[in-house]
Amino acid sequence: MGILSEKELLKAKIPCEETGISVKTGICGFCGGRCLVDVYCKDGKAIKVEGNDTLPTSNGRICVKGAALKQSLYHPDRLLYPMKRVGKRGEGKFERISWEEALQTIADKMTETKEKYGAKSTMIYVGHPKWFRPQITEFANGYGTPNLGTESSTCAYALMMACMSTFGKGVRMPMADLRRCKALCVWGVNSLYSNSVTMGGAFLNAVERGVKLVVVDPRCTPTSEYAHIHLRPIPGTDGALALGMARVIITEGLQNQEYIDKYTIGYEEYKKYVMDFTPEKVEQITGVPKEDMIAAARLMAAEAPCPIQMSASPVVHNINGVQNARAIALLLALTGTFGVEGGTMPPGPGRAVLREEFLGTLHERVNADQDLSHEQFPAWAKLIFQETQVTRIADYIEGKGDYPIRNLISFGMNHHMWPRPDRVEDAFQKLEFFVNVDMYMTDTSKFADILLPAQTSLEREQVTILGADTLYYQGHVVEPMGETWTDMDIIAALAEQLGFTIGGEEPIHNNEDYLRKAISATGLTLEEIKAAPKGIKARNVMPGRTTEQILQVKTPSGKIEFVSSVIGSCEKDGHEGLPVYHDFREKLPMEEYPLILTTGSRKPQLFHSRTYRIPWLANLEAYPLVEIHPEDAKILDMEDGEAVIVRTPVGSMELKISVNSSCLRGAVNVYHGAGDKDINLLIDDKYIDPISGFPGFKSYCCRLEKRR
Amino acid sequence: MSRVVCDKSLCSGCLACVVACMDQHYDETEVDAVSPRIYEKRTSEKTELVSYITRNCQHCEDAPCMKVCPMHVFERKADKFVVAVHQNRCIECRKCLKVCPHDVPRFNKMGKIVKCDGCYARVSMGLEPACVRACNTGALVVKE
Numbered sequence: 001m002g003i004l005s006e007k008e009l010l011k012a013k014i015p016c017e018e019t020g021i022s023v024k025t026g027i028c029g030f031c032g033g034r035c036l037v038d039v040y041c042k043d044g045k046a047i048k049v050e051g052n053d054t055l056p057t058s059n060g061r062i063c064v065k066g067a068a069l070k071q072s073l074y075h076p077d078r079l080l081y082p083m084k085r086v087g088k089r090g091e092g093k094f095e096r097i098s099w100e101e102a103l104q105t106i107a108d109k110m111t112e113t114k115e116k117y118g119a120k121s122t123m124i125y126v127g128h129p130k131w132f133r134p135q136i137t138e139f140a141n142g143y144g145t146p147n148l149g150t151e152s153s154t155c156a157y158a159l160m161m162a163c164m165s166t167f168g169k170g171v172r173m174p175m176a177d178l179r180r181c182k183a184l185c186v187w188g189v190n191s192l193y194s195n196s197v198t199m200g201g202a203f204l205n206a207v208e209r210g211v212k213l214v215v216v217d218p219r220c221t222p223t224s225e226y227a228h229i230h231l232r233p234i235p236g237t238d239g240a241l242a243l244g245m246a247r248v249i250i251t252e253g254l255q256n257q258e259y260i261d262k263y264t265i266g267y268e269e270y271k272k273y274v275m276d277f278t279p280e281k282v283e284q285i286t287g288v289p290k291e292d293m294i295a296a297a298r299l300m301a302a303e304a305p306c307p308i309q310m311s312a313s314p315v316v317h318n319i320n321g322v323q324n325a326r327a328i329a330l331l332l333a334l335t336g337t338f339g340v341e342g343g344t345m346p347p348g349p350g351r352a353v354l355r356e357e358f359l360g361t362l363h364e365r366v367n368a369d370q371d372l373s374h375e376q377f378p379a380w381a382k383l384i385f386q387e388t389q390v391t392r393i394a395d396y397i398e399g400k401g402d403y404p405i406r407n408l409i410s411f412g413m414n415h416h417m418w419p420r421p422d423r424v425e426d427a428f429q430k431l432e433f434f435v436n437v438d439m440y441m442t443d444t445s446k447f448a449d450i451l452l453p454a455q456t457s458l459e460r461e462q463v464t465i466l467g468a469d470t471l472y473y474q475g476h477v478v479e480p481m482g483e484t485w486t487d488m489d490i491i492a493a494l495a496e497q498l499g500f501t502i503g504g505e506e507p508i509h510n511n512e513d514y515l516r517k518a519i520s521a522t523g524l525t526l527e528e529i530k531a532a533p534k535g536i537k538a539r540n541v542m543p544g545r546t547t548e549q550i551l552q553v554k555t556p557s558g559k560i561e562f563v564s565s566v567i568g569s570c571e572k573d574g575h576e577g578l579p580v581y582h583d584f585r586e587k588l589p590m591e592e593y594p595l596i597l598t599t600g601s602r603k604p605q606l607f608h609s610r611t612y613r614i615p616w617l618a619n620l621e622a623y624p625l626v627e628i629h630p631e632d633a634k635i636l637d638m639e640d641g642e643a644v645i646v647r648t649p650v651g652s653m654e655l656k657i658s659v660n661s662s663c664l665r666g667a668v669n670v671y672h673g674a675g676d677k678d679i680n681l682l683i684d685d686k687y688i689d690p691i692s693g694f695p696g697f698k699s700y701c702c703r704l705e706k707r708r
Numbered sequence: 709m710s711r712v713v714c715d716k717s718l719c720s721g722c723l724a725c726v727v728a729c730m731d732q733h734y735d736e737t738e739v740d741a742v743s744p745r746i747y748e749k750r751t752s753e754k755t756e757l758v759s760y761i762t763r764n765c766q767h768c769e770d771a772p773c774m775k776v777c778p779m780h781v782f783e784r785k786a787d788k789f790v791v792a793v794h795q796n797r798c799i800e801c802r803k804c805l806k807v808c809p810h811d812v813p814r815f816n817k818m819g820k821i822v823k824c825d826g827c828y829a830r831v832s833m834g835l836e837p838a839c840v841r842a843c844n845t846g847a848l849v850v851k852e
Contacts, residue, residue, distance in 0.1 A: 003786060004829055012829030013732065048731055050841050062842050067727035071736040192720040196844045200720075204845060220757035222720035230755075604722040615739035616727050620747075661756035 013040050013048045025052050025533075026477035027464060028066045029129060029457025031607050033195045034464065037066055039477050046070045046458070046478050051197060055535055056466040061197045064604050068616045072456070073478065077440040077613060079453035080482025089429055092446040099483065099493075102450055106409070107497035109433045110143065113407045119144030120370055123397075123405045125390065127151045127412035128610070129457070132487045134361040135502050135514065136411065137386060139491050141363065142500040146371040147405065149390030154417060158316035158692035161383045162325035165564040167338060167345070168554035172359065174329060174338075176307035177346040178202045183212040183303030185296075187238070187328055188314030190221040193604040203309075212303055214296045216241070218664040219601060229296045232664055233286040235598045236699030238315050239324030239581040242331055244282030245297035246274045249334055254301035256336030263551050264333050266563030266577070273578050285583065287664075304335035305343030317600065317697035320582045321689045322379075326564065327579035333560045339550035347546050352469040352538035354518045362386040372401040377693050378570040389693040391418060394685065397427035406432040411487055412454070413444045416609045416673040419683035419695045420650070437490055440613065443675060453484040460486045461511060463519055463529060470535040471522055486511040567691065574690035584699050587687070589649060593701035595632070596667040597648065599679050600697055609673035624677050625658040626704065627669040633659045636704055645705040646670070648682040654707065655679075668702065710788040710826060710852055711766045712837055716750075718847035721759030723747060728842030732827065742816045744824040745839060762848075764839070765790065765812045765824035773804035773813065781821060789826035796820065 006018050015021040021042045028037045028049075036052035049069045053060030082102035087093025097105075113122055124140045124147065126133055133150065140148040160172040176184065184206055191199035207213065207226050215227035216238070224230045233241045249255050250271055260267050279290035286293075300306040308328060315325045337343040353360065364385060368374065373389040374381035380389050390396070393415075397405045408431055415424040428434060428447040436448035439456055458477040466472050485493075488511040492502055501507045508514045516526050523539030552558070556565045561577075568577025605617045612618050626646055628638070638644055640659040645652050655670065655677065663669055670679040680697075687696045726745045734741040747762045771790045774782045779797040781804075782790050792798070800819035805811070814822045827837035831850075835841070840848045 004832055008829050009833075012827065012833075014829060014833050014835075016833075047735075050728065050838070060841060061844050062724060062728060063844065064722055064724040064727045067724055067731050067842060070731065071739075074736050192844065193722060196720070196722055196724070200722075200844055220752070220755050222722075222757065222759055225752060225755060225757055604720075604724070605727075616730050616741065619740075620723060620726070660758045661751060662758045 015040060021047070024477045025055060026458045026474050027462065028069060030065045030069065030072065030610075031195070032130065033198055035062070035066060035197045036466075037062060037069065039069075039458065041478065044479060046073055055472060056470045057198070059197065059201050061201065063196045065607055065611060065617060066197070068614045069458075071614050071616055072610075073458060075440065075613060077442075078481060079438055079441060079445070079451055080484060081453060082483065083451045085449045089434075089447045090425065092441065094451060099485075102452060103493055103497045106435055106450055106494060110407060110409070110498060113432065114144065117406055120147055120367065121403060121405060122407035122409060123147040123149065123390070123393075125149050125408065125410035125413055127410065127414055127417075129412060129487075130358045132411075132491060133358040134356045134363055135488060135491050135508060137363040137365060138502040138504065139495055141366045142495055142502060143498060144366060146365045146367040147388050147396075148365060149388045149393070151414075151417060152387070153390045154313075154694055156312035157380075157384050157387075158321050158689065158694045159310060159312055159325050161379060161692055162316070162322050162329055164383050165379070165555075165566045166326055166329045166333070166561055170554055171345060173312075174308060174310055174332065174344045176309040176344055177342050178206045178309070180342040180346065181206065181211060181305065181307050182342060183214075183299065183306035185214040185216065185300055185306055185308045186223055187216045187308050187310050189309050189311040190217070190223045190602055192222040194311070194602040196604065212299060214299060214306075218598070218667055219669070220662040229292060229299065231288045231292055231296055233288050234664065234699075235596055235667055236318040236320070236324075236584045236696070237286040238318075239320055239327040239579060240277060240282055240285040240583070241288060241293065242324070242327035243274045243277040243579070243581055244279060244286070244293055245300070246327070246331060246334055247277045248279070248294050248297035249301045249331075250274065252298070254298065255334050256304065259336030260333065263553075263560050265557045265559035265561055270330065270562035270578060273580070277581075300331065301335050305337035305340050306335060307337055307342070307344040308332060313600065314698060316689070316692065316694050318699050319584050319587060319687060319689045319696045321694050321696075322567070322691040323576070323579045323581065327581065330562060330579060333562065338560065339547050341547070345550055347550060348544045349468045350541035350544045352465050352471065352522050352541050354463065354465060355521050356514065356518050372396050372403075372405075373693065377691070378572050379567045379575060379691050380693065382566055391688060391693045391695060392685070393418065394420070394423040394427040397430055408434045410435065410444075411437040412439070414442060414609050414673070415444045416675070416678050416680060418685065419680050419687070419697070420685040421678055421680055423685060437487060442609070452490055453482060454490065455480050455484045455486050459484060461515065463515055463526075466535055469538045469541050471519065471524055471529045471532075471538055472535040473526070473529040473532070475530070488514045572690070584696060588701045590701055593648060593703045595702050595704065597679075597682075597700040597702040598667055598669045598698045599672045599683070601669050601671070603671055606671050609675075612674055622656065624655055624670050624672075624674045624679060626655050627658045627660040627663050628704070629663040629665045630659050630661055631665055632668070633657065638704065638706070643707055645707060646679075646682060646702055647705060648684070648700060648702045650684045651682045653677065653679070653682060657704070668704070672697070710831060710850060712764050712826070712840055712848055713851050714762055715847045715849070716761055718845045719761050720845050720847075721761060722844050723760055723762070724842045724844050725762055725839035725848060728838045732838035740817055742814050742822040744814070744822050746812065746814070762839075763810070765826070766810050767826055768809070772807040772809070776803040776807050778803070785825075785828045786832050789828035791825045791828060792821050792823050
């Protein structure tokens with residue numbers, strides 16, 4: 001050790017015998033990225049974290065949020081014991097109770113409600129995290145309610161609807177072949193701020209390989225800095241832009257006709273429709289100079305396959321979101337990019353699979369035709385058959401659906417994610433019974449009658465797949481705190497209290513049962529995986545698929561559908577088979593509220609509401625800020641840091657402005673979810689996509705007023 | 709001299725290095741911790757992008773801060789690193805800040821200097837400084 005004293009080694013957290021510090025590798029659960037982290041532990045406590053660099057797929061990096069992991073793990077707001085509410089709803093006064101009392105109270109209440117009003121008057125909900133969704137469906141089925149919803153009602157399902165209606169069942173996200181593509185279009189993603197370790201790393205590798213890059217993003221981002229062509233459409237006009245690009249490709253004869261003839265249906269009707277989107281018209285709608293749009297279209301066709309990287313929400317947070325996303329996705333069909341090497345959903349190696357994974361296993365619901373959303377959202381009912389669309393949760397609780405929701409049993413709910421969270425809070429007051437399972441005393445938790453404490457990712461045993469086929473077991477990186485349980489243990493125990501078991505023919509009584517079931521398809525035992533600290537290759541893998549196999553798509557027609565039969569056959573307003581462009585501005589009082597309000601564009605240090613709790617992240621920058629282009633600020637005679645009134649058709653709020661030239665002129669950006677300064681308070685909850693039910697978070701309207 | 713330098717053309721402004729530095733040097737209960745890494749906004753030279761850029765102490769060979777400090781707060785560690793070993797002696801006279809060619813010293817709520825220590829102990833043990841280890845883009849590198 002030479003020149004360093006033991007005190008210095010300890011202060012620098014050097015893992016060695018002298019300090020007693022050891023390093024354990026775990027899975028960061030902060031967002032959904034599941035990056036591997038090395039946790040430095042002393043006396044059973046996490047004292048430092050850094051990116052793992054020894055296991056497959058890891059690169060040693062850590063993102064800004066992950067770097068604050070110990071502050072989230074040991075946060076004073078952690079729920080450590082079951083509690084029951086003793087104050088008013090929302091007040092946050094609770095008293096510790098035993099697990100027995102908590103489970104008995106919940107089971108009694110659920111049974112009573114079922115007898116009185118029927119099981120469907122209980123809604124079951126999952127927010128963050130997502131991993132136990134297959135079992136929560138079994139739980140809802142065992143109890144008998146079809147009203148099971150998740151946060152995906154405003155996150156990724158609309159994009160999945162666009163993909164599945166175009167490319168068929170099983171194609172949920174348009175995964176780009178970042179490792180092999182020669183050209184790449186990044187449409188509304190900034191992976192250098194979001195999932196920056198894994199996805200950002202893959203993006204930078206593609207850049208280093210010299211990939212030709214088109215970026216579509218209203219804002220300037222570190223990702224767009226690498227673009228050969230950066231298109232900056234007005235938020236929400238993506239559909240018109242994609243249709244305009246399609247017209248360029250078709251009129252110049254750059255489409256892949258052989259691919260179209262062989263694998264698609266509806267091309268002639270689509271071709272006729274896109275002819276209306278002339279470069280001049282598209283420039284007028286989107287604000288993108290026509291020369292740039294034409295150049296991007298030519299590049300994407302000439303360099304095809306050119307995959308389009310998309311993220312869950314940016315395009316579909318618009319009232320024409322599903323159709324806009326379909327218009328984009330169809331460029332992949334037009335250029336013969338879908339299903340091929342270097343394209344989107346490419347052929348690949350065999351992969352190990354876990355059974356019962358949150359996106360892999362979709363159990364059908366009992367009585368799905370009695371849920372609250374199927375009539376209003378028929379395309380959702382067909383494509384997202386496993387869940388209820390719950391953006392209208394406030395209405396559903398208040399009885400503005402077919403019947404009122406009286407009980408809410410939720411796991412990790414954050415009501416700030418919805419437009420008009422104040423309306424959701426009012427609705428909470430009308431519930432007969434509300435349970436929230438969470439890691440923290442969140443704003444939502446304060447409204448619950450019973451709170452159950454859940455373990456964080458580092459506290460619970462789990463198995464994950466690294467790369468294509470390496471299984472990795474994470475034990476307790478730190479021992480579970482207080483009386484926290486895994487979500488799986490909670491679900492299994494609640495089911496048993498209600499008189500049934502989840503898991504079907506392979507019953508799940510606890511988290512370990514679940515793990516054994518999850519890995520059973522790999523041909524390995526849990527003991528074998530546990531005994532392999534560097535991971536172990538699966539014995540059984542699902543064989544990789546060829547292009548021909550991928551292109552046997554599971555749409556009703558068996559072809560990639562330029563005209564969606566699933567959406568087109570819904571007899572409901574706004575459900576058209578073609579990716580028709582409807583401009584959101586026609587539905588908004590733009591003369592009175594001339595600025596476009598975009599919420600939720602990623603900042604590196606923020607992730608929904610949960611990061612405001614973490615001092616090292618929250619203190620990095622004042623929040624929330626209204627980011628505005630300097631030219632707009634000048635017109636309004638407003639200065640950086642000035643407090644102004646943000647007014648929308650449904651409310652107003654005082655916020656500080658941040659003059660920032662990354663913004664598109666005419667569009668302001670506010671990050672969402674900040675408690676009583678939550679910008680979602682100003683977004684109309686009726687402003688939703690008629691197909692998906694998604695709120696138009698990325699393109700609402702507002703005006704800024706000087707304070708008097 | 710051993711110092712971390714930031715390649716501005718590679719830095720995305722993600723601030724991972726700033727919080728990794730805090731994670732390295734502070735306990736999670738120190739909620740008002742001041743980051744030894746300094747971050748500021750900049751506008752791209754080629755586009756309208758505004759993003760953060762970070763910087764840190766350069767551990768000058770001829771460290772003027774060491775010379776002017778009346779309280780002898782600083783010591784040279786492992787022959788390279790200028791470290792505020794005796795932070796508690798600091799009287800916040802800010803002489804070090806006035807002479808620093810890189811505008812590096814900062815002061816916490818207690819009026820004590822906060823400054824990059826180069827992660828000298830980690831470097832001595834063959835590890836990267838925490839900020840370099842965290843860096844998402846390869847912008848941060850150690851220059852000898």
